[in-house]
Amino acid sequence: MSVFVTGASGWIGSAVVDQLLAGGYEVTGFARSDASAADLEAKGVHVRRGDLDDLDSIRAGAESAEAVIHLANKHDWSNPAASSAAERAAVQTIGDALVGTGHRFLLASGVAALTQGKPAAETDASPFHGPQSPRGGSENLAFEFVERGVHAVSLRFAPTVHGARDHGFIASIASIARTKGVSGYPGDGSNRWAAVHRSDAARLVVLGLEKAVAGARLHAVAEEGIPTREIAIAIGRAFDLPVTSVEPDDVRDHFGWIGTFFAMDLVATSAVTQQLFEWTPTGPTLVEDIGAGAYSVPAPVS
Known part of the structure; x- marks a missing residue:
């Protein structure tokens, strides 16, 4: 299976790429810098250049693969609105590219604001909808594509992946x-x-790629x-x-x-x-x- 990974050289993404390669997957990594591209190529990863604002490159990457794992995020805490807008645009672009294919689309999310006085569980739906919400409401946006033939899965990471x-x-x-x-x-x-260790989070991402049903929410949480x-x-x-x-x-x-x-x-x-x-x-x-x-x-x- 060919897999397009955004955030492929990032903290979680680089570990996920290693797991995919070990499992025999053909991986294309999205890279915004020469250094990131070189690191990916050294691993035997195909490289597609661009960043989260390059929607044409994101679309092409999604269309050319049999699965997409979207892990990239600007994480600009000085301008969270810009990060959320970029995230929503990327998810919209990937979803549109995969409509009717049945291809798997896994995207990073989190457990923040889901607790409500109790541990957040996989059955808890995200309260975030619309462009103005955290992460641009990307989890719910991705799930809207399930009825349009996209196998969307949410990867909810603990606040610290250490x-x-x-x-x-x-x-x-x-x-x-x-x-x-x-x-x-x-x-x-x-x-x-x-919290969850990086290696455990990466293993779960690949398990989610292989086994999760459409609309599933996976919790990468060890503690x-x-x-x-x-x-x-x-x-x-x-x-x-x-x-x-x-x-x-x-x-x-x-x-x-x-x-x-x-x-x-x-x-x-x-x-x-x-x-x-x-x-x-x-x-x-x-x-x-x-x-x-x-x-x-x-x-x-x-």
Whole structure:
């Protein structure tokens, strides 16, 4: 099977590409830079150049493959509206390209805002609809194509997909701790973050490609929720820093833009996913990764 992967050189995407290649798939990776293209070519991946604003290239990539895995996102936290608009446009373009083909279309999503006082579950529908919503309502937009002959599947990732040289949320929290000389947590630190190791997330993506029914929501979650105080303690231990509470009113000033997310209770279950796909996470826990030095060296941004 030929698979077109956006975000193929990214943190999750590069691990997914490795899994696909190991499984004998023919992979075309979407690359926006010369360095990313070179890395993909070195693995034996076909390269299609472009970025999320290059809808013609995205359309051509989708039309030329038997499946699409859409993992790219601008992640521009200074302009989330632009990121959401680009995401929606990309999903619309891919969906339009696949209408009537029955081809598989897996897209990245998340568990944020699904908790509502309980762990987010696969049965919880996304509340986000329309262009102005987070991620441009891309999950629900993709599912609209199911009735038009597109095998759409949502990949909901935990807020932290961790591992050595991760450059996501936890890397930012660790960097802030090193800069400020103290490892902080919001309030009493009882709010929690779900987590999954990168290797486990990549395995699940390929299982979803092979086994998920149209309209399925997969939860790439290994730990339902780690209290932010435990995360801060692990970071403090890793960098020999004092650990302290940050008052709720000071969270934004202390952590910057990421403080809004670090103060959320982002818990999720993957019980249905694990049962249906015989997926058992085997990678290190988040605290184990922090303790093993996963965040000791600043990671490159692809």
